[in-house]
Each structure stands twice: as structure tokens, then as C-alpha cells.
Amino acid sequence: MARGLAMTWNVYLSGEIHTDWRERIIDGARDLDVRFSAPVTDHDASDDCGVAILGAEPDKFWHDHKGAKINAIRTRKGIADADIVVVRFGEKYKQWNAAFDAGYAAALGKSLIVLNPPEHQHALKEVHAAALAVAREPEQVVDILRYVLTGKLPG
Numbered sequence: 001m002a003r004g005l006a007m008t009w010n011v012y013l014s015g016e017i018h019t020d021w022r023e024r025i026i027d028g029a030r031d032l033d034v035r036f037s038a039p040v041t042d043h044d045a046s047d048d049c050g051v052a053i054l055g056a057e058p059d060k061f062w063h064d065h066k067g068a069k070i071n072a073i074r075t076r077k078g079i080a081d082a083d084i085v086v087v088r089f090g091e092k093y094k095q096w097n098a099a100f101d102a103g104y105a106a107a108l109g110k111s112l113i114v115l116n117p118p119e120h121q122h123a124l125k126e127v128h129a130a131a132l133a134v135a136r137e138p139e140q141v142v143d144i145l146r147y148v149l150t151g152k153l154p155g
Contacts, residue, residue: 008033009149012082012105014075015098016090017041021115021138025086028142032149037078039071046071068097079105084148086141089116089124099127106130113141 011034013022026036040046050057050066057063075097079085085105087098105112114131115138116124128134135141143154 008035009083009145010035010037010081011084011086011145012036012078013038013086013088014079014101014105015086015088015095015115017043017046018090018092021088021090024138025141025145028139029145032145034145034149037082039075039078071097075101076104079110080108082110084111084113084145086113086115087127089114089120089127091117091119102127102130113144115141 013025013036017039022036022038022041029036040049045052047064047067049070050068051063053070054066057066079101082105085101087102087105089095089098102112102114112131113133113135114124114127115135118136121128133144135144146152146154
């Protein structure tokens with residue numbers, strides 16, 4: 001791509017929902033021609049959507065199963081429509097869904113950026129192998145987006 005040649009891309013922000021990483025990327029990229037999408041980040045709504053819409057389940061497995069499948073409708077659409085998928089693995093919780101999202105994006109041939117703290121490097125080595133970039137901070141993701149969209153380096 002020629003330096004300074006801009007293009008619009010769709011970026012799907014997947015993974016951890018307990019910190020402000022999405023807002024930091026969106027805010028940092030506000031001058032770029034990028035459209036962001038993401039899963040539902042209201043934890044309770046995401047967990048309970050299946051039973052709230054389709055009816056209660058006495059077994060927690062089926063409660064979670066209904067919600068996971070309904071959430072997958074949005075996730076699959078977001079990843080399929082994305083040019084770039086950013087998957088964040090946070091420090092506090094195990095994000096197994098993020099690992100699925102990373103694998104799904106890679107299987108579809110999407111450009112994958114993984115965002116995680118350094119202490120997860122070993123556990124995520126296979127996910128990192130599928131990624132085109134592994135970042136430690138949301139601001140690095142912004143710098144990657146700026147570079148691939150405009151050819152401009154940070155600073």
C-alpha cells in the first residue's frame with residue numbers, strides 16, 4: 001500500500017469485557033476511517049439472553065448453551081464482516097470464547113491481532129501463531145491500525 005493512501009476497514013473487537021480496552025482503541029482511532037463492532041459487552045445480558053428470550057432452563061448447562069448460541073449469531077456475523085479481528089485476553093478471567101473467536105477468525109482467513117499481557121504468552125502460543133500481530137497495550141493496536149490504513153508510523 002502506498003504511504004498516505006487511506007482505506008476504510010471493519011474491525012471487530014472480541015474478548016475480555018471487564019476493562020476499557022475497547023474504548024481506548026476506539027478513542028485512539030477516532031481520526032481513522034474505521035468501523036468498529038463488538039459482541040454484547042453487558043455481562044449479565046450476554047449470560048442470560050438465551051433464557052430471557054427462549055425460556056428458563058433448570059440445568060445451568062442448557063442455560064449457558066442457549067445464551068452461547070444466541071451470542072454466536074452476533075459474533076459470527078461480526079467476524080465474518082470484519083477485515084481485522086482484535087481479540088483481547090485479559091488478566092483476570094479465562095476468556096475461552098476469545099480463543100474460539102481467534103480460531104474462527106483465523107479459519108476464515110481474517111487478519112488477526114491478539115492483545116494480551118505478557119504473562120499469557122506461553123498459554124496463548126498457538127493463538128499467537130495464528131495472529132499477524134501480538135500487542136500488549138490497546139495503543140499498540142491503534143498504531144497498527146493507523147499504519148495499515150494510512151502507512152503512517154507512530155510518533
